[in-house]
Amino acid sequence: MIALMSDRLVIQSVTKFFGSAQNPVRAVDDLSLTVKENEFFTLLGPSGCGKTTLLRLVAGLESCDSGCILLDGADIAPLPANKRPVNTVFQSYALFPHMTVAENIGFGMRMQGKDPADIEKAANEVLDLMRMQGFGARYPSELSGGQQQRVALARALVNRPKILLLDESLSALDYKLRKEMQIELKRLQRETEITFIFVTHDQEEALSMSDRIAVMERGRIGQLGTPQEIYHRPVSRYVADFIGICNFVSAGSLGLAEDVHIGFRPEDATLLVRDGQKPETDGPVLGGRLHALSYHGAVTYYQVTLDSGETVTVADHEKLPVNVDDRVRVAVLPDMLIRCAP
Amino acid sequence: MSTQAKNMPGFGAITFLGIAFLYLPILAVIIFSFNSGRMITVWEGFSFDWYPRALGNSDLQRAAINSMIVAVGATTIGTVIALCAALALHGDGVPRPLKNASYTMMALPLLVPEIVIAVTTMAFFGALNLRLGLGNVLIAHVVFCIPFAYAPIRARITTIPKSMLEAAKDLYADEWQAFRHVTLPLLAPGIFSGALLAFITSLDDFIITLMVAPPGATTLPVEIYSKVKRGITPEINAAASMLLAVSIFIVLLSYVINRKKVI
Amino acid sequence: MRLSSGTKLLLPFLAVMTVFFMAPMCIALAYSFMQANPLGGVKPAFSLAGYLRFFYSPDLDGNMHWDMRYLQIIYSSTKMAVLATFICVLIGFPMAWFMATRPAQQRDFWMILVTIPFWTNLLIRTYAWILILRGNGIVNTGLEKAGLIDAPLDLLYTPFAVGLGLVYSYLPFMILPIYSSLERMDWRLVEAAQDLYATRLRILWHVVLPAAMPGLIGGVILVFIPTVGSFLAADLLGGGKQMMLGNLIENQFGMGRNWPFGAAISAILITFVMIGLILIARRGQGLKGVVG
Numbered sequence: 001m002i003a004l005m006s007d008r009l010v011i012q013s014v015t016k017f018f019g020s021a022q023n024p025v026r027a028v029d030d031l032s033l034t035v036k037e038n039e040f041f042t043l044l045g046p047s048g049c050g051k052t053t054l055l056r057l058v059a060g061l062e063s064c065d066s067g068c069i070l071l072d073g074a075d076i077a078p079l080p081a082n083k084r085p086v087n088t089v090f091q092s093y094a095l096f097p098h099m100t101v102a103e104n105i106g107f108g109m110r111m112q113g114k115d116p117a118d119i120e121k122a123a124n125e126v127l128d129l130m131r132m133q134g135f136g137a138r139y140p141s142e143l144s145g146g147q148q149q150r151v152a153l154a155r156a157l158v159n160r161p162k163i164l165l166l167d168e169s170l171s172a173l174d175y176k177l178r179k180e181m182q183i184e185l186k187r188l189q190r191e192t193e194i195t196f197i198f199v200t201h202d203q204e205e206a207l208s209m210s211d212r213i214a215v216m217e218r219g220r221i222g223q224l225g226t227p228q229e230i231y232h233r234p235v236s237r238y239v240a241d242f243i244g245i246c247n248f249v250s251a252g253s254l255g256l257a258e259d260v261h262i263g264f265r266p267e268d269a270t271l272l273v274r275d276g277q278k279p280e281t282d283g284p285v286l287g288g289r290l291h292a293l294s295y296h297g298a299v300t301y302y303q304v305t306l307d308s309g310e311t312v313t314v315a316d317h318e319k320l321p322v323n324v325d326d327r328v329r330v331a332v333l334p335d336m337l338i339r340c341a342p
Numbered sequence: 343m344s345t346q347a348k349n350m351p352g353f354g355a356i357t358f359l360g361i362a363f364l365y366l367p368i369l370a371v372i373i374f375s376f377n378s379g380r381m382i383t384v385w386e387g388f389s390f391d392w393y394p395r396a397l398g399n400s401d402l403q404r405a406a407i408n409s410m411i412v413a414v415g416a417t418t419i420g421t422v423i424a425l426c427a428a429l430a431l432h433g434d435g436v437p438r439p440l441k442n443a444s445y446t447m448m449a450l451p452l453l454v455p456e457i458v459i460a461v462t463t464m465a466f467f468g469a470l471n472l473r474l475g476l477g478n479v480l481i482a483h484v485v486f487c488i489p490f491a492y493a494p495i496r497a498r499i500t501t502i503p504k505s506m507l508e509a510a511k512d513l514y515a516d517e518w519q520a521f522r523h524v525t526l527p528l529l530a531p532g533i534f535s536g537a538l539l540a541f542i543t544s545l546d547d548f549i550i551t552l553m554v555a556p557p558g559a560t561t562l563p564v565e566i567y568s569k570v571k572r573g574i575t576p577e578i579n580a581a582a583s584m585l586l587a588v589s590i591f592i593v594l595l596s597y598v599i600n601r602k603k604v605i
Numbered sequence: 606m607r608l609s610s611g612t613k614l615l616l617p618f619l620a621v622m623t624v625f626f627m628a629p630m631c632i633a634l635a636y637s638f639m640q641a642n643p644l645g646g647v648k649p650a651f652s653l654a655g656y657l658r659f660f661y662s663p664d665l666d667g668n669m670h671w672d673m674r675y676l677q678i679i680y681s682s683t684k685m686a687v688l689a690t691f692i693c694v695l696i697g698f699p700m701a702w703f704m705a706t707r708p709a710q711q712r713d714f715w716m717i718l719v720t721i722p723f724w725t726n727l728l729i730r731t732y733a734w735i736l737i738l739r740g741n742g743i744v745n746t747g748l749e750k751a752g753l754i755d756a757p758l759d760l761l762y763t764p765f766a767v768g769l770g771l772v773y774s775y776l777p778f779m780i781l782p783i784y785s786s787l788e789r790m791d792w793r794l795v796e797a798a799q800d801l802y803a804t805r806l807r808i809l810w811h812v813v814l815p816a817a818m819p820g821l822i823g824g825v826i827l828v829f830i831p832t833v834g835s836f837l838a839a840d841l842l843g844g845g846k847q848m849m850l851g852n853l854i855e856n857q858f859g860m861g862r863n864w865p866f867g868a869a870i871s872a873i874l875i876t877f878v879m880i881g882l883i884l885i886a887r888r889g890q891g892l893k894g895v896v897g
Contacts, residue, residue, distance in 0.1 A: 061508050081511040094509035098527045107523070108513035155513070348706050348795045350805065353699040357715075360700045364722045364776065367733030370743060374736060383742050423617045430614035437612075444615060446882065447622045453827070453878050455834025457851035458633075458871045459626075461858045465636060465868070466629035468646060485625050488618065539724070546726040549836055549851075553858070563728050570732045570841070579736075582729040593724040597717055 007070075008195045009035040009058065009163060014067030014077075016053055016219075027053040029219035030067070035163070035197060040189050042198045044206040045216035046242070051199045054216070055165050058197065060084045071162060082111070087156035091168040093148050095140040101127075101151050102136035108159040126158040129191070146177045153185075157192060166198045170205065182209055203243045207231060215239045237261050237340050246338065247312035254284045254332075261340040266315035268336035271302050272329040273322040283334035286312070290328050295319070304330055368586060375579035382574050392580035402581050405565035408476060412551075412561060413544040415480045420487030420544075421537040425529075427488070428495040451486040459486065460553035467554065476559045479551055483544045490543045491536035494600055498532025535600035542589045630875065637868035645862050655865030675853070682849040685764065686833035689771040690779075693828045694821070696772070697779030701820070702813070704780075705787035712788065719784075723777040731770055731837045738766055738842070762844025770838030771849075775831055779824040786820030787813070826881040834874045850874060 016028040028050045035041045043051040056062040058069060060081030069077045076084050087108065095104050105126060106119040127133055130150045140148055149169065156164055166185075170178045186209055189196050200206055206213050207227040215222040215230060215238075223230055223239045234240035237248060240263050248263045256262065272279060279285055288306040299315045302322070306312060314330055322328060375393070379386030396402055430436050431444060451459065463482045472478060502525065510520035548563040555564060562585060569578050637655045639647040659679070662672035704715040722730065737743045738760040745757040760766060790813070798808045814821075836851035843852075850870055857867030 059512055061512070080516075081508070082514045082516055086512075088509070088512045090505045090509055092503060092505050094503065094505035096506065096509070096524060107510070107515075111510075111514040111516075111519055111523075159513070346796070346799070348792050350699065350702060350809075353703040356696060356699040357703040360696050360776070360780075361718055363696075363773065364719070367730050367737060367773070368722065368725065370736045371729060371733045381741075383736050383739065383746065423621060426614040427618035430611065430618075433611070435611040436615055440612065440615070444618065447618075447626070449882065450878070451626065453830060453881060454630075455831055455851055455874055455878075457834055457836045457854050458874050459629075461854055461867060461871060462629035462633040463625070464858065465864065466625070466632050469632055481625055484621060488621065542724055546724075546728075548726070548728040553855075563726060566732075567728055570728075570735075574732065574735060582726070582732075586725050586729060589725040590721055593721055594717070 006037050007034050008037045008039070008072065009197075010070040010073075011054075011058075012068050012070065014054075014057060014064050014069065016050075016057060016062060017065050018053075026219045028057065028064075031220055032067075033214055033221060033224060035195060038193050038195055040186070040196045040198065040209060040211045042200060042206045042210035042213045043216055044200060044203060044213050044242070045222075046201055049216040050219040051201075051216045052167055053219075055088075055167055055197060055199050058163065059086060059088045059165050061088075085159075085161055086163040086165060087159050087161040088165040088167060089149075089152045089156050089169045091171065093140075093152040093172075095148055095151055095155070097140055099139075100136065101132070101138050101140070101143070104140065104151060105136075105155045105158050107155065112159075122158050123154075126154040129157070129188070130154045145173055146181070149173060149181065153188070157188070157194070160192075161194060163195045163197055166196060168199055168201070170200070171202070178205075185209060207243070215242060232336075232338075234263075234338055234340060237263070240338055240340060245313055249286070249306070249310050249312065250308070253286060253306065253308040253310065254337075258339070261338075263338040263340065264312075264332050264336055265338075266301060266313045267299075269312070269314045269330050269332045271304070271314045271316055271320060271322070272331055273320050273326065277329075279329075279331035281331065281333055283332045283337075286330045286332070288312075288328060288330065290322055290324050290326050292324060293322075302328075304328055306330070371579050371586065372583045375576060375583040377576050377579075380576065382576060382579065392576040393584070396577050396580040396584070399577065399581075401565055401569075402562065405560050405562045408479075408559060409545055409561040409563070411476060412479050412483055413541050416483035416487045416544045417491070417537050417541040419480075419484045420540045421491040421533060423484070424488045424491035424536060424540075425495055425533055428492055428499050429525075432496070432499045448489050448492055451489050456547075456549040457553075460550040463550065464553045473556065475556055479555050479559055479561065482550050482554045483547060486547070486550070487540035487544055491533075491540040494536040494539065494596075495529060495532045498529050498535075498600070502528050531599045535596040538592045538596040538599075542592045545585070546589060633868045633871050634875075637865050637872050639865050641863045641865050643862060645864070647864050652865065655863075655869040658863065658866040658869070678848050678853055679850065681847065682833055682853075685768060685771065685847065685849065686829055689768055689775070689832050690825055690829045692768075692772050693776050693779040694825065697776060697824060698783055698817070698821070700780050701783035701787055701817070704784050705790070706792065716781075716784070719777050719780050723781075727774060727837060731774065731841050734766065734770055734773070734842055735761060738769075761842060762846060764843070764847040766842040766844075767839050767847040767849075770842045771832050771835060774835065774838060775828045778827040778831070782823035782827060783817055783820035786817050786823075790816040823885055826885055830874070830877050830881050833877065 011031060011033050014028055014031050015026060017024040018027045019025040031054065043054060045051045053062060057064055060076070060079060060083070064077050067077070068075045071085070096107065099107065102120075102123050105123040109119045109122060123136065127136060130153060132147065132150050132154065135143070135147065135151075140151065143151065152169070170181050173181060182205060185196070198209065207230075210227055212224065212226055213230050214224045217238050223235045225233075230239065231243055234243060234246070240246040245266050246263045247266065247269075248261050251258050251260060251262050254262055270279065272285070286306050288304040290302060291305045291311065292303040294301050299317055300319055302314045302316065302320070304312050304314060312330060374382055376388050376390065377385055378389030378391070427444065431441055436444075467478050474481075506524055506528065507520055510524045515523060546563060547561075548567060551561050552564050552567065555561065562581070566578055566582060569575070636647050638651055638653065640650050640652040640654060642648050657669070659675050660671065661669040662674070663669055700719070704712060704719070707715060735742070739745070740757040740761070742761070744760060745754070748754045749757070794812050795808055798812050803811065833849060834851045835849045836855055839847050839849045839852045850873075854867045854870050857863045857870065861867070
């Protein structure tokens with residue numbers, strides 16, 4: 001693999017073992033990927049898929065068992081964490097409780113022996129950027145969760161890292177604050193033009209924020225692509241299942257003879273509730289019985305037990321005139337079918 | 343409330359009596375240190391006279407100075423050793439069997455009867471022909487100060503999240519800087535609390551010092567003991583009260599310091 | 606420089622403990638198998654006399670005679686230690702229970718109240734009992750003033766005084782481990798048991814006692830061992846009528862000048878300690894509750 005000018009981070013065949021020598025577990029398994037300059041890159045996957053380990057390998061908090069990690073073309077794998085020009089926003093924030101906000105933010109520059117006047121100036125600038133003016137003299141214990149989150153971000157950003165690593169950084173916030181911070185993070189990334197690598201298990205968060213997403217599966221990359229590609233063209237059932245709801249039915253029930261998994265998203269099908277009602281497109285139509293329905297405000301989910309015995313979910317914006325146990329038909333949009341290798 | 347089974351009838355009364363039992367002798371010594379007469383248990387009126395007398399007694403003075411030297415020395419050395427041990431045992435650089443052996447060695451001075459430590463140390467110094475005067479006492483004190491200093495440090499160290507040190511390293515701190523700027527300040531209350539406990543343990547030790555101290559190297563408790571053997575006087579009660587007050591003040595201080603949580 | 610890990614940092618501790626704690630124990634063990642030097646110390650020659658002294662005493666001609674005196678002392682001091690430990694359980698368990706069932710803020714207060722005596726000078730706290738128990742001491746004066754007795758009771762310099770001093774000295778060692786176990790217990794279990802019609806006695810037996818067991822085992826060991834090896838209580842309050850093993854050891858290394866015998870008694874006490882350590886490691890709540 002050749003590192004191009006615009007490649008900020010190149011991970012080449014990196015493997016990391018955990019566990020005992022007799023029973024090693026590959027947390028990261030011969031994994032390679034490239035993160036471009038000024039990119040919002042997300043590592044997505046369930047807990048235990050190796051995404052946090054990969055992030056810690058880049059940060060230098062864990063060491064690779066094999067492979068190399070190129071930052072702007074230079075191998076940083078042998079360097080300890082304190083020698084790497086990358087910074088981390090920890091899941092628990094890890095703010096130093098015995099230091100003020102300003103001292104926390106200045107810590108990285110202080111350790112690098114920067115001039116105190118420069119440190120103060122940089123700290124004030126980053127507090128401005130975070131809209132946290134006037135909080136410099138406070139201690140972390142005097143801040144709310146959202147404010148602590150901002151300080152953790154500021155403490156990392158102030159060092160102008162080549163890559164900012166965010167480890168499940170929003171997971172401790174409540175729903176509303178998380179939504180705000182998602183927008184805030186995007187803004188920061190645009191304004192600072194720093195490459196972000198963001199680790200999350202929340203697919204919605206990943207889809208809404210990322211330029212590209214790597215879906216991880218047992219230490220490997222299941223799929224790497226833009227949010228649109230990942231959502232609409234998942235390459236495997238694993239990826240399709242992980243990103244949103246996906247209905248899978250056997251190729252046979254759709255009248256297809258291919259040896260593939262066929263899936264469709266709930267919003268890519270319509271529910272036909274009246275006898276003789278014509279579907280708007282000429283895709284497959286599956287007969288079944290309404291098993292359950294649940295109202296979610298903007299959409300209603302209809303769970304249908306097909307005649308083949310399989311269960312699928314269909315989403316509709318309207319509350320349809322239908323009751324549980326009624327006969328219904330499911331019309332699938334033909335160009336929205338997802339074909340995955342079995 | 344009393345219908346609840348967790349409130350057993352009589353247990354409150356036993357507790358109050360038990361606490362009274364624990365404090366009765368302490369109060370007796372303090373009260374009779376203010377007795378104006380020479381009779382130690384017959385109250386003849388309030389007087390503050392015995393305190394200046396005790397403070398002016400040259401035997402007690404000499405012993406108190408020895409006590410301070412030993413306690414300060416043993417606390418300093420013991421706390422540094424305990425801190426190093428706590429750091430080593432908390433990390434994963436020490437092999438498991440060595441860790442377990444260390445934990446056992448940490449518990450032994452607390453469990454082995456003091457008289458056994460006293461005579462074995464005395465025999466050991468004799469076998470080595472080690473005659474360092476007050477130095478012998480200091481060495482003996484360092485040994486039993488270590489576990490007392492270790493316990494609060496150990497308790498504290500386990501409350502420091504691992505991510506705190508990782509954050510320091512991520513922010514360009516090397517091993518020493520991370521220790522100096524993050525671990526040490528966060529451990530400080532535990533270290534201070536441990537040092538205080540080691541200090542009063544050393545200050546209060548009697549049996550080990552009695553057996554180990556060569557002539558001229560007696561500490562305050564040993565001096566009090568030999569005076570008690572000759573007959574208790576209000577003057578001794580006054581000296582004892584001051585020693586009790588120092589211990590109580592220090593143990594309370596240790597609690598207050600160590601109460602603040604890391605996060 | 607690796608500061609957070611590595612055996613290097615453990616070396617000062619290991620060195621100090623090995624040289625100044627373990628080595629003296631080993632030397633004492635070696636002394637227990639040597640001949641006594643009547644001027645103090647030992648003669649470097651193998652002998653079992655230190656252990657035989659438990660059963661025999663030499664007469665002027667050097668012949669050994671059956672002698673029960675020391676076995677009697679060992680028996681009576683063990684009996685005294687068992688009794689003191691038992692009384693500590695009787696007082697300490699209800700105290701620990703009461704403390705553990707207080708609201709969280711009050712618990713700290715009780716805990717401090719119990720630990721302060723633990724941290725204050727044992728010598729002073731023991732001699733204070735002389736003030737309380739002697740002929741014209743606080744108890745006798747009080748009883749006489751109340752008209753309950755005509756002549757002072759003989760309280761001081763009796764086995765009773767020693768037992769009292771022992772219970773007094775080591776009571777916190779019983780309360781704290783039990784408290785530490787009970788504090789962690791889920792007291793809702795008691796409510797559940799009560800809801801299921803259990804009587805108080807059954808709750809004590811089936812719910813609280815199992816939860817308190819590690820602390821109880823720890824407490825019994827932490828009280829029994831220092832008690833049987835104690836020195837001060839018998840020395841100051843016993844008047845020579847009641848000895849504990851600690852006094853016997855002190856005597857052999859002091860006036861008695863029989864170091865091998867003193868070392869042999871120490872070896873027995875260390876054996877108790879080892880058994881105690883194993884028991885604590887297996888089932889018990891250790892000193893964590895006291896100094897942790």
